[in-house]
Amino acid sequence: MTQLQDEYIKRILSARVYDVSTQTRLHEAPQLSRRLNNQVLLKREDEQPVFSFKCRGAFNRIFKLLEQTPASGVIAASAGNHAQGVALAAQKLGIDAVIVMPQTTPGIKVDAVRALGAEAILHGDDFDTALSFALKLGEERGFPFIHPFDDPNTIAGQGTVAVELCRQHPESLDAVFVPIGGGGLAAGISVYMKYLRPEVRIIGVEPVDAASMHDSLAADERITLPQVGLFADGVAVKQVGEHCFEVCREFLDEVILVTVDEMAAAIKDIFNETRTLTEPAGALAVAGMKRYVKERNVSGQTLIAINSGANINFDRIRHVAERVELGDSREALLAVTIPEKPGSFLAFCKALGKRGITEFNYRYADAGTAHVFAGVELPGGSEERESLMQTLRQSDYDVLDMSRNDTAKLHLRHMIGGHADIASEKLFRFVFPERPGALLHFLTAMGERWNITLFHYRNHGAAYGRVLVGLALPEGDEESLKQFIDELGYKAEDESDNEAYSLFLR
Known part of the structure; x- marks a missing residue:
C-alpha cells in the first residue's frame, strides 16, 4: 500500500457521513441485465435525502473542519447538488450556511437550498462568477469555503460509497462505473476499491464535451477545458480537482466518454428499472457501462453503475425524451431528396417499409425536387440503420443521416420551411x-x-x-x-x- 492510499483508507474508514446520509440500496436491474447479457446492479445514490451522494462528502468535510476550527458558518458556491449537501450538513450541525448560486440556477434548486435553512444568494451567470463572489464574501464574513470536490475529507466522504459496495456485494465483481465531474466520487471509490478489491476495474465516465479527467489523465497533468457541454450540468467541470487528480491518476483504471444521446437513453433505462428519473449526470455511469459492453463485447460479467443523483428539472424531461431513441440507435433522423412529381411521396413511404415514423416534415424545394425530414424507428438498432440507408440509396434516393447532427436535432427539425x-x-x-x-x-x-x-x-x-x-x-x-x-x-x-x-x- 502506498502512503497516499494508506492516508485515504484511514480517512474513509473514519469518515462521518451517516448523520445526514443513508446506506443506499444496491438495486438489481433485470431488464438491463438481459439486454446487455451481464449482471447489472445500480447503486442508488439518488435515494439520499438530497437525492444525491453529495451530502456524504459535504458533511464529512464540515464535521472534520469544525473539529479543528470552530466556525459559526460556512460558505459554498454551487448550482446543484453540492449546495443542498452543504445546506443539510450545516442544518444538522447547527451552523449557518451561505450558498452563492448563479442567477441561471432553476428555482427548484434555489427553493430546495432555502428550505434547508441556508441563505441562497444569486450572483453572476455561471459557476466561475459565483465562485469568485463566494470566496470574497467568505473572507468578509469569516466563513470557511467548502469546495464541492477538491478536499481530502470530501473525497473520503464520497469513498464511503465503496465501503458499502464491498459490504453489499462480497461476491465476484468485474467493474464499477463512476460518473466524473470534479473527480471526488471517482477518487474516493477507486482508492478504496483498489485497497479491498484490487481485481475490480474502476471506470470513470464523462460526457464527450466535458472530458476534463479523461484529457488530464492522457496529458498526465491537470488541464483546463476552454468550455464544457451543459446537458449534464452536474459534471460540467472545466478542471478536475488537484487532490482528485492525484488519486485518480494512481487508482482509476480508465475513463469512458459518452454522448448526450447515450445519456438520454440511460435515463430511460434507469426509469424502466426503478421508475425514477435521474438527472443526466446521474445516468452517466449506466451510459458508460452500455458503451463498454458494446465496444469490448463483454458478457457474463457483474457490473455496477453508480446512480449519482436525481435532481432533474421537470422542464428538461421533454428534451431528454427527444434524444432517447437516438441514444440507443433505435431512431434515425434522415434528410431525403425525392422527385417533385405525383406519386413520389407514396413511393418514398413504401421504400421505408412498415417501420414506424416518429417525425415527418416535407417542403417543396423547386420544380424538380423536394426535401423530406423524417424520423424513422429502428427496432434493430444500428444494423437496421445501415440496411435502411442502403435500401434508400439503391432506390436512387439522395440520403443524409442527421442522427448525430446536433444543429438538426436541436433546431432545424422544428424549422423546416422555405x-x-x-x-x-x-x-x-x-x-x-x-x-x-x-x-x-x-x-x-x-x-x-x-x-x-x-x-x-x-x-x-x-x-x-x-x-x-x-x-x-x-x-x-x-x-x-x-x-x-x-x-x-x-x-x-x-x-x-x-x-x-x-x-x-x-
Whole structure:
C-alpha cells in the first residue's frame, strides 16, 4: 500500500457521513441485465435525502473542519447538488450556511437550498462568477469555503460509497462505473476499491464535451477545458480537482466518454428499472457501462453503475425524451431528396417499409425536387440503420443521416420551411444564459451592424438556452463579427456549412 492510499483508507474508514446520509440500496436491474447479457446492479445514490451522494462528502468535510476550527458558518458556491449537501450538513450541525448560486440556477434548486435553512444568494451567470463572489464574501464574513470536490475529507466522504459496495456485494465483481465531474466520487471509490478489491476495474465516465479527467489523465497533468457541454450540468467541470487528480491518476483504471444521446437513453433505462428519473449526470455511469459492453463485447460479467443523483428539472424531461431513441440507435433522423412529381411521396413511404415514423416534415424545394425530414424507428438498432440507408440509396434516393447532427436535432427539425436566397447569410449556434435580459444583451451588443435573417430558440429546462441565429454578413465583416462574438462572452459555433441547413433553409 502506498502512503497516499494508506492516508485515504484511514480517512474513509473514519469518515462521518451517516448523520445526514443513508446506506443506499444496491438495486438489481433485470431488464438491463438481459439486454446487455451481464449482471447489472445500480447503486442508488439518488435515494439520499438530497437525492444525491453529495451530502456524504459535504458533511464529512464540515464535521472534520469544525473539529479543528470552530466556525459559526460556512460558505459554498454551487448550482446543484453540492449546495443542498452543504445546506443539510450545516442544518444538522447547527451552523449557518451561505450558498452563492448563479442567477441561471432553476428555482427548484434555489427553493430546495432555502428550505434547508441556508441563505441562497444569486450572483453572476455561471459557476466561475459565483465562485469568485463566494470566496470574497467568505473572507468578509469569516466563513470557511467548502469546495464541492477538491478536499481530502470530501473525497473520503464520497469513498464511503465503496465501503458499502464491498459490504453489499462480497461476491465476484468485474467493474464499477463512476460518473466524473470534479473527480471526488471517482477518487474516493477507486482508492478504496483498489485497497479491498484490487481485481475490480474502476471506470470513470464523462460526457464527450466535458472530458476534463479523461484529457488530464492522457496529458498526465491537470488541464483546463476552454468550455464544457451543459446537458449534464452536474459534471460540467472545466478542471478536475488537484487532490482528485492525484488519486485518480494512481487508482482509476480508465475513463469512458459518452454522448448526450447515450445519456438520454440511460435515463430511460434507469426509469424502466426503478421508475425514477435521474438527472443526466446521474445516468452517466449506466451510459458508460452500455458503451463498454458494446465496444469490448463483454458478457457474463457483474457490473455496477453508480446512480449519482436525481435532481432533474421537470422542464428538461421533454428534451431528454427527444434524444432517447437516438441514444440507443433505435431512431434515425434522415434528410431525403425525392422527385417533385405525383406519386413520389407514396413511393418514398413504401421504400421505408412498415417501420414506424416518429417525425415527418416535407417542403417543396423547386420544380424538380423536394426535401423530406423524417424520423424513422429502428427496432434493430444500428444494423437496421445501415440496411435502411442502403435500401434508400439503391432506390436512387439522395440520403443524409442527421442522427448525430446536433444543429438538426436541436433546431432545424422544428424549422423546416422555405429557403431564403441570401448569399451573405451566416448561421451561428449560441449558448445563452437562461435568464431575463440575455437576448436583450445580445441584440444591444450587436446594435444595427447586421440584419438577423433567422432566429430559433427552445427552452430545454437547463441553465443555458440554445439559440440558432442567421446573420446577413457583408463581405469583409468577418473580423468584426469575430470581435463581436468574443466581446459578447456567449459560446458560439459557426454552422454555415451544416448540411441540414443547406438542404432545408439556405
